[in-house]
Amino acid sequence: MKVKLSIILSLLITLLCANQLQAQEKAFPKKGEGIALFLKRHNRTGADYQKQFIELNKSKLGKGNTLRMGVKYTLPPLQGKEAAVAAAKRANHEPLFGKELASYKVTSSELKGACFYLVSGHGGPDPGAIGRIGSVELHEDEYAYDIVLRLARNLMMKGAKVHIIIQDAKDGIRNDKYLSNSKRETCMGSPIPFNQVRRLQQRCDKINTLFKQDKYAYKRAIFVHVDSRNKGHQTDVFFYHQDKNSESKNLAKTMRSTFTHKYNKHQPGRGFTGTVDGRNLYVLRHTTPASVFVELGNIQNSFDQQRIILSDNRQALANWLCEGFVTDYNRYKKKTR
Structure with a gap:
């Protein structure tokens, strides 16, 4: 009886303290x-x-x-x-973002009713493309993952439901130029297979399973990668969509338009040459929701490397991808009214 009374008193004290804090x-x-x-x-x-x-x-x-x-x-x-x-605006918590950024607030309802499946390329036993700056290796999976985390946080702050498909329990959002490399990444807790086809099918299966469970009208997936070409080949961000899927194509075009607008605003006169194409990629063929596959640049090229090694640039990429999703969602809502 004494134990029960002490628990009740503790709860009352906690409530009183909370009320006092709110009153202050x-x-x-x-x-x-x-x-x-x-x-x-x-x-x-x-x-x-x-x-x-x-x-x-x-x-x-x-x-x-x-x-x-x-x-x-x-x-x-x-x-x-x-x-x-x-209470609805109080901080939410996502440990994947790292200690400093794990807490976030939903600051708008722009993406309320939207659901996203975010996939950073490669991971686990597969680092993806590898670039170099001096003796430092830049692994595609690390930079793609950091940008996906930033994108996820942006989307969540706008009220969206977000699934981060590839996860690293230790690496949150990082501001370093040179991101440390690891093989810790999992597919939402499951080890990532070494075999390429099994690896790609695993993430497609995860998305498709979640897609069936999620009760949202608007559901979209994005695959984020960094390309690898000849060192002298500078590229802009480019987008692939699913063949014969108009929603996927619209999304890719919207993303490109957003980036074109941003480049014209922040780097007037430079121009933006990123492209939109349909491509028969495995993940695009085997994923149920309308999807877009994004290549953020050439990891071998010294100019393109600045796009991913600078944390402000990684945040800008995440911001622009998020803005593209907001525009596409608004288009979808107008179409379905």
């Missing part, structure tokens, strides 16, 4: 704001919130209960619907 939320007013506008900006509308606010801040208010600039005011605790909305 504070903020500064903006120029021209009265109490009503100030509270509305913090998702607190109505006479009850205003009354609570005045009670909490009596000594800080000006004449006629006006707000003073530069004064931090205590906000009344959220109630009911507003509390539920705030």
Whole structure:
């Protein structure tokens, strides 16, 4: 009986502490704001919130209960619907992103109702293409994986359901130029086979199984790779789509348009030569959802290497891929209304 009472008391203390923390939320007013506008900006509308606010801040208010600039005011605790909305915006947790970035907040609903299957190329016993800068080896699977993690985080923050198919329990999002190489990657916990066909079929099977389970109307897959060509061959990002699949082709074209727009904005006059083509690749043939296969550049070329070794560039690639998905999802929603 004593044990039960102590547990109940602990729970009550925890709840009281949580309420106190919420009640202690504070903020500064903006120029021209009265109490009503100030509270509305913090998702607190109505006479009850205003009354609570005045009670909490009596000594800080000006004449006629006006707000003073530069004064931090205590906000009344959220109630009911507003509390539920705030709870939905609290941090989510994905350990694959690494300790520093594991927590994330859903900041918009742009991709609510969308589901994605993200696959970084190669992994496990297969490093993929290998480039070199001096004595440092650049392994395709490491750079593709880092960009996929960044893309996944972006998509999740916009409210999407995301499956990260190839996973490394240790490597989160990394900002290093030279990413350490390993063979730890798994296919959602299952060892990756050495045989190429079995390796590719494993990830296709995983996607197709999840595809059947996921109750979403819009479901898309992306395979992220880094190409390997002659050192002197500089390439832009290019996209492959599934043959005879209009949704896959639309997605690839949307991705290319997004990249063209971004290059014109950030590097005017450079031009963007990335292409869109149908290609009979194994993963595109054997994957159920509309899919796009992305090659991020030539890992042998010194100019293309900058696109992947600089963390800001990897983030930009992830941002642009995410924006392409948002545009494609909006197109899909308009089409299906």
